[in-house]
Amino acid sequence: MTVKIQVFSDFVCPFCFIGEEPLRQAVEGKDVEVEFMPFELRPYPMEGMSPKSDYIQQAYKQSVQPLAQRFGVEMELPMDLDPVPHTHLAHQGYQFAMEHGQGQAYVDAVFKAYWQEGQNIGDVAILTGIVRELGLNEAAFQDAITGGTYVQDHKEALDLARNAEIQAVPTFIIGNQKLQGLHSKESIEQVIADQANDGMMNGASCGPEGC
Incomplete structure (x- = not known):
């Protein structure tokens, strides 16, 4: 049984980047x-x-850096990007990339651009x-973003997050189980296994009264 995983995430969230690994x-x-699911922190x-x-500096040193080291993720806080950039255009870009079969590759590249290369x-x-x-096609991409082609798609994606009562990211919905925050490989594997087993046990069947 295929287990569906929705990952609610924002590109400027450090724990979302770490959680990809x-x-x-x-x-x-x-x-x-x-499936990557867009979310905007601000x-x-x-x-x-x-x-x-002071808040971000302290949080980065006390929480982000230790977790990045624990999970083997190289990253730097982009100090020159002040304030932290908005991500609505990056999320709209995801819609374009997804339509062209490059959704996950785009997500990986945007995370890398921000957290490893310090790009805006x-x-x-x-x-x-x-x-x-x-x-x-970069011309098609520029036309789509500047022309607002994916504004409605992005709004609907944010509505999905709201309807799913996502209040913090990263949040993983694995099958019908929700995991909020950063989790280890082992924790995620266990939930995947549980959900796969549930699907096998509760699959389509027939009984004396019919199917």
């Missing part, structure tokens, strides 16, 4: 279907936070460069 390890070789026009603020993922030019590297 244990998830990747957990699903390797398994019958799963992983939707436009809400002002982004400053990476130089709120800039259409940066996003266009990412699309170019994926071998997609």
Whole structure:
């Protein structure tokens, strides 16, 4: 039985970036279907936070760095991007990439651009460069983003998160079980196994009264 996994995530969330690694390890070789689900921590026009603020500096040193080391993820807080960029355009770009069969590759590239290369993922030019590297049509991408082609799709994606009562990211919905926050490879694997077994036990069947 294929286990469906929805990953609610925002590109500027450090724990979302770190969480990609244990998830990747957990699903390797398994019958799963992983879908990235957009979420915005601070939707436009809400002002982004400053990476130089005491709050973010303290959180990064005390929480993010230790967890990044634990999970073997290389990352740097983009200090020059102040305030933290909005991500609505990056999420709209995901819709474009997904339509062209490069959804997960785009997600990986945007995370890398922000957390490892310090690039402004709120800039259409940066996003266009990412699309170019994926071998997609950059002119079509620019037209779609500047023309608002995916504004409604992104709104509907955020509505899905709201309806699923997602209040923090990352949040993983594995089958019918919700996991909020960063989890180990082993924890994710266990939930996948449980959900696969539930599906086998509760699959379609027939009884004396019919099917």
